[in-house]
Amino acid sequence: MLTVIPRCFAAIAATALCATSAAVSAEGAPAPEADARWSVSGFGTLGAVWHDEGDTQFRRSVDQRRGARANELDFSIDSTLGLQVHGALTPQWSVMAQAVMNQGRHGEWGPHLVWGFVKYVPNDWLELRAGRLVTDIYLDGDSRHVGYAYTAVRPYADVYGRLTYDNFDGVDATVQHAFGDGLLRFKAFGGRTRGSVFLNQREHPVPIGRSFGATLDWIGAELSLKLSWGNMVSTRSDLYAPLRPLLHGVAQGAHALGDYGLAAQASTLASEITDSNRIGYLGAALAWERGPFSLQLMGTEMSMTVFPGFEGWGAGATAAYRMGRWKPYVTWSRSILDPKDRQLDLNRPIPGALPAALAGYPVAVDYLRGVYPSIMGYTRHDQATIGAGVRYDVADNVALKLQVDRVDAKRSSTLLDDRGYVTGPRALTVFSATLDFVF
Amino acid sequence: MRIPALASLVFALLLSAHEVVAEEFVLIVNRDSGISNLSREQASHLFLGRVKMLPTGARANVVEVEPLRAGFYRRLLGREIAEINAYWARLQFSGRTQPPLRVPDSAAAVARVAEDPQAIAFVDAVPEDARARVVLRLGP
Numbered sequence: 001m002l003t004v005i006p007r008c009f010a011a012i013a014a015t016a017l018c019a020t021s022a023a024v025s026a027e028g029a030p031a032p033e034a035d036a037r038w039s040v041s042g043f044g045t046l047g048a049v050w051h052d053e054g055d056t057q058f059r060r061s062v063d064q065r066r067g068a069r070a071n072e073l074d075f076s077i078d079s080t081l082g083l084q085v086h087g088a089l090t091p092q093w094s095v096m097a098q099a100v101m102n103q104g105r106h107g108e109w110g111p112h113l114v115w116g117f118v119k120y121v122p123n124d125w126l127e128l129r130a131g132r133l134v135t136d137i138y139l140d141g142d143s144r145h146v147g148y149a150y151t152a153v154r155p156y157a158d159v160y161g162r163l164t165y166d167n168f169d170g171v172d173a174t175v176q177h178a179f180g181d182g183l184l185r186f187k188a189f190g191g192r193t194r195g196s197v198f199l200n201q202r203e204h205p206v207p208i209g210r211s212f213g214a215t216l217d218w219i220g221a222e223l224s225l226k227l228s229w230g231n232m233v234s235t236r237s238d239l240y241a242p243l244r245p246l247l248h249g250v251a252q253g254a255h256a257l258g259d260y261g262l263a264a265q266a267s268t269l270a271s272e273i274t275d276s277n278r279i280g281y282l283g284a285a286l287a288w289e290r291g292p293f294s295l296q297l298m299g300t301e302m303s304m305t306v307f308p309g310f311e312g313w314g315a316g317a318t319a320a321y322r323m324g325r326w327k328p329y330v331t332w333s334r335s336i337l338d339p340k341d342r343q344l345d346l347n348r349p350i351p352g353a354l355p356a357a358l359a360g361y362p363v364a365v366d367y368l369r370g371v372y373p374s375i376m377g378y379t380r381h382d383q384a385t386i387g388a389g390v391r392y393d394v395a396d397n398v399a400l401k402l403q404v405d406r407v408d409a410k411r412s413s414t415l416l417d418d419r420g421y422v423t424g425p426r427a428l429t430v431f432s433a434t435l436d437f438v439f
Numbered sequence: 440m441r442i443p444a445l446a447s448l449v450f451a452l453l454l455s456a457h458e459v460v461a462e463e464f465v466l467i468v469n470r471d472s473g474i475s476n477l478s479r480e481q482a483s484h485l486f487l488g489r490v491k492m493l494p495t496g497a498r499a500n501v502v503e504v505e506p507l508r509a510g511f512y513r514r515l516l517g518r519e520i521a522e523i524n525a526y527w528a529r530l531q532f533s534g535r536t537q538p539p540l541r542v543p544d545s546a547a548a549v550a551r552v553a554e555d556p557q558a559i560a561f562v563d564a565v566p567e568d569a570r571a572r573v574v575l576r577l578g579p
Contacts, residue, residue: 043532086537091498096534115534124492129534149529181480183489219489221480221516291517322519393521438528 037088043438045147047078053428057416058407060157061144063164065107067416068430076103078154078434080145082114094119100145114145114167127174132194135166135230136187136215137283137300147436151294151320151391153403154432156333158383159300159314161414163281167194168211182220189213193232209234226285228300234277240307240375244270246364253361257351265343272307272342279304292322305340310379312337320391327391331405337381337413344372378422382410389432398437405430462563464511466575467549469556472497477574483516485559487526488536493557501539502560504548508541511561514577 049068051058057067060077068074084098098115117131137160138144144155144166170191176183193209213230247270255263283300299315314335320327346369350362389403408427409415415423466482468474473495477485484490485499493499504511509520516523527538542548545562552558553570565573 039537041531043528082532084532086534088537098532098534117534119534121491123496124490134533143533146528146532149525149532151525183484221483289518289522292519294522322522324519325521327521393524396520396524399521399525438524438532 039086040084041086041439042081042083043146043148043436044081045078045434045436047075047080047147047153047432047434049074049077049430049432051428051430053426055418056423056426056428057418057420058428058430059161059414059416060154061161061164062414063105064103065105066103066420069418078147078432079103080147082145083111084115092120092122094121102145114143125176127176128171129173130171132167132169133172133189133191135168135189135211135213136172137163137166137228137230137281146438147401147434148397148399148438150436151296151318151327151329152331152387152389153401153434156298156314156316156331156335156385157414158333158335158385159298159316162302162335162337162381164195168192169194170211179218180220182218182223185215185217185219187215187217193234195232222288222290224287226283226287228281228283228285230281232279234306240273243368243371244273246368247273249360249364250368253358253364256358257354257361259348262345262348265345269307269342269344272305277306279306294318294320294322302337303340304379308342308376308379309340310337310381311340312381325393327393329389329391331387331389332385334384335381337379339376339379342376344368346372377411379413380411380422381413383412383414384408397439398435401432401434401436403432403434405432462510463579464507464514464561464563464577465565465573466559466561466577467552467566467571468493468559468574469552469554470570470572471556472572474574475572479515479575479577482575486512486515486539486561488530488538491536493559497557500551500555500558502548502551502558503539503541504545504560504562505541505543507545507561507563511577 049058050073051068052070054070057069058077059067064077066076068077080100080102082098082100084096087095089095095118096115097113099111100114101109101111104110104112113132114134115132117129117133120128134143138155143149144160147153168189168191170189172187172189174185174187176185190210190212193211209232211230211232213228215226215228218225247266251263251266251270254260254266281300281302283298285298286296288295296318297316299313301313303309303311312335314333316331316333318329318331320329346365350365354361385405385407387403387405389401392400394400406427406429407415409423410425411423412426413422415426417423466477472493474493477494481494485501491499508523512518512520512523530536531538542551545564545566548560548562549566549568549571552560553568
């Protein structure tokens with residue numbers, strides 16, 4: 001801990017300094033001293049989770065190494081601490097850096113830089129940012145870390161739990177204009193992906209990835225609509241590269257034995273393992289608020305061609321009623337993801353007597369028969385959650401939330417068993433309590 | 440705690456949630472700002488950080504009076520202050536914009552507006568300072 005905190009500050013300071021010098025050089029002269037205004041702020045969540053479903057770990061996203069186990073009060077799922085430095089250098093130029101500490105992909109609590117950018121706002125209709133940014137896929141503020149900003153305890157784990165590569169280093173540009181009685185806002189973004197693909201308990205860093213996409217928002221007095229589209233493309237994928245020579249061997253062996261169908265399937269799959277490289281989403285969301293009532297609806301189509309890949313959709317809804325400091329709410333979410341349909345018929349009989357050159361063929365086929373269904377199963381996901389809770393705003397900057405969720409998974413890639421592997425059918429009731437704050 | 444006492448506490452909390460705000464709020468700008476009036480919609484966009492410029496094109500310096508925030512936002516938007524605070528957390532911690540400057544009372548807000556042609560603030564009475572101009576009234 002003593003070593004990670006200085007790193008956290010160093011990350012923020014480095015970004016802020018970098019941003020400052022960029023702004024100064026772009027202006028051609030230092031910002032007037034009187035105009036520079038610096039502020040330090042932050043946010044955090046102290047969260048506790050409990051359930052009693054045996055051999056099950058409950059996680060909010062797949063980048064969490066461990067989840068809440070049965071009959072253990074777990075504080076690591078939702079707890080977070082964020083620190084932010086903002087500097088208004090001139091009326092047009094500003095810089096911001098934000099580091100967040102939460103349970104990392106290796107179980108550690110080290111800080112990571114979520115935001116770190118220079119912003120230029122020449123007028124009301126244009127905004128440009130460059131640096132460490134977040135893909136704009138969340139309805140409640142471009143981030144999944146600020147619990148105080150959400151009505152419920154956490155973003156829909158069924159839907160957002162798989163989208164863990166939401167950081168990128170690049171630029172975004174936003175233009176907005178009055179439209180009807182609201183504002184129409186269009187944002188385009190692109191840059192180098194920061195994040196990893198997670199399958200089972202393994203992290204697969206995206207070595208050279210690019211993120212790009214766009215959002216279109218209409219923001220009215222009571223109604224807000226959002227369309228978002230995004231992609232993460234990797235120029236190469238090493239996830240299952242070791243399978244490639246194995247598949248090539250099966251392709252050659254099957255071809256030699258006259259099984260041209262399997263030969264073609266194995267050959268195609270071998271090339272897809274290293275060439276398929278896209279993860280994408282296309283989503284729509286609606287938020288409606290009138291007096292004490294609020295309603296949020298969202299849906300997204302998601303796909304990943306990186307082997308073993310998946311295709312599917314997710315949806316979520318939250319309805320709430322504000323009564324002064326109290327805000328009871330109900331939530332629902334569901335997501336279904338299926339592995340991309342790839343034919344590999346390994347069940348055909350293998351001749352008993354094979355020439356010496358094909359001695360390894362049955363071994364390779366046997367091995368693939370064992371691992372291939374498991375690998376394909378990593379991305380299977382059919383999970384629904386229905387929940388109810390209450391938010392109580394203790395003070396102007398502190399909110400207490402109590403929530404109970406019924407999670408029903410036919411198969412899940414966010415839940416883990418006690419050994420750390422994705423689970424089959426599970427149904428569990430999860431009790432959560434969080435204290436969210438900003439400062 | 441006995442059940443009647445608990446019920447009373449819950450009832451009191453619920454009642455506090457529905458307190459009535461009777462005072463009038465007025466939006467003021469500097470008399471040299473070039474603005475003579477604002478619509479409710481323009482005020483909403485400014486105080487929610489959706490637009491950052493005054494109608495004249497000058498950058499807006501939005502000022503809030505701390506003790507009046509809850510009543511003002513309930514009057515302007517029909518929303519509780521807890522919702523507004525959560526909303527600002529979304530904007531602030533996603534780098535979109537920073538929250539308005541907060542001052543402790545109406546006098547401080549009037550003084551700020553009197554000195555700053557780009558300032559806009561809400562107060563609970565028409566100010567006597569001639570350097571401040573009322574551009575929108577939000578009556579009960």
